[in-house]
Amino acid sequence: xxxxxxxxxxxxxxxxxxxxxxxxxxxxxxxxxxVVVLDSYSTDSTIEILxxxxxxxxxxxxxxxxxxxxxxxxxxxxxxxxxxxDADYVLTDGFIDExxxxxxxxxxxxxxxxxxFKFLIYGKELLxxxxxxxxxxxxxxxxxxxxxxxxxxxxIHGDIALFKNCILHDDRKSLxxxxxxxxRYSIKEGLKLKDAKNARSLINxxxxxxxxxxxxxxxxxxxYKRLIFNGWIGWYYTIQRTMVEMIFALRLIEDxxxxxxxxxxx
Numbered sequence: 001x002x003x004x005x006x007x008x009x010x011x012x013x014x015x016x017x018x019x020x021x022x023x024x025x026x027x028x029x030x031x032x033x034x035v036v037v038l039d040s041y042s043t044d045s046t047i048e049i050l051x052x053x054x055x056x057x058x059x060x061x062x063x064x065x066x067x068x069x070x071x072x073x074x075x076x077x078x079x080x081x082x083x084x085x086d087a088d089y090v091l092t093d094g095f096i097d098e099x100x101x102x103x104x105x106x107x108x109x110x111x112x113x114x115x116x117f118k119f120l121i122y123g124k125e126l127l128x129x130x131x132x133x134x135x136x137x138x139x140x141x142x143x144x145x146x147x148x149x150x151x152x153x154x155x156i157h158g159d160i161a162l163f164k165n166c167i168l169h170d171d172r173k174s175l176x177x178x179x180x181x182x183x184r185y186s187i188k189e190g191l192k193l194k195d196a197k198n199a200r201s202l203i204n205x206x207x208x209x210x211x212x213x214x215x216x217x218x219x220x221x222x223x224y225k226r227l228i229f230n231g232w233i234g235w236y237y238t239i240q241r242t243m244v245e246m247i248f249a250l251r252l253i254e255d256x257x258x259x260x261x262x263x264x265x266x
Contacts, residue, residue, distance in 0.1 A: 013087055026050070035053070068147075179243075185244075
């Protein structure tokens with residue numbers, strides 16, 4: 001397969017201790033002339049794995065927020081198009097073929113392309129998941145990331161199209177790491193919820209009850225998404241998503257109790 005030149009398209013990946021995932025991701029990017037990885041000083045074998053791929057360039061920056069990290073990463077690119085991937089996004093052959101066609105045809109009216117995801121649990125595909133389409137391919141100079149709660153969002157100046165093919169979301173990091181990440185994310189999501197404009201959304205109204213969100217997510221995943229028919233991985237994902245809402249509810253309770261006690265001191 002002929003490599004796509006770095007002046008046309010480069011991939012950007014943000015990493016921090018991605019030893020369980022990054023090998024599978026990079027094996028599907030060998031058709032690119034240049035993959036830029038911005039690492040936050042990994043302490044596992046991530047860097048060793050990265051250096052085994054000749055088309056990978058490794059840069060370093062201490063992590064402060066996803067938006068700042070991604071925007072800095074974009075500043076390291078010199079391509080017209082950017083392929084922005086998480087370190088657990090594995091491209092399918094169909095997606096690669098479609099992407100190459102998009103780049104070749106280069107429809108000037110389109111600024112970015114959203115993609116849907118197939119969610120995997122330890123390599124096994126779920127029947128459904130809670131992820132939403134997100135832009136992964138875009139014209140670098142017409143887009144910029146902003147922080148959005150614990151995550152980040154791409155601001156796009158132009159029209160958006162949708163990939164027909166999906167990307168595999170296949171995170172195989174340990175449960176301990178997942179729990180640690182969710183705890184940090186819950187703090188940032190709590191700050192986001194305090195913003196009045198964010199509090200008006202239906203999901204955040206449900207979250208503010210603290211009790212309803214975990215119950216809603218449990219039944220939504222298990223029955224609406226049909227994960228009850230997905231064996232142990234369906235239960236695993238359902239329990240994970242329910243735990244996310246439980247951790248968030250506990251954070252909200254803790255924050256309200258702390259604020260109440262602080263007020264009573266005066």
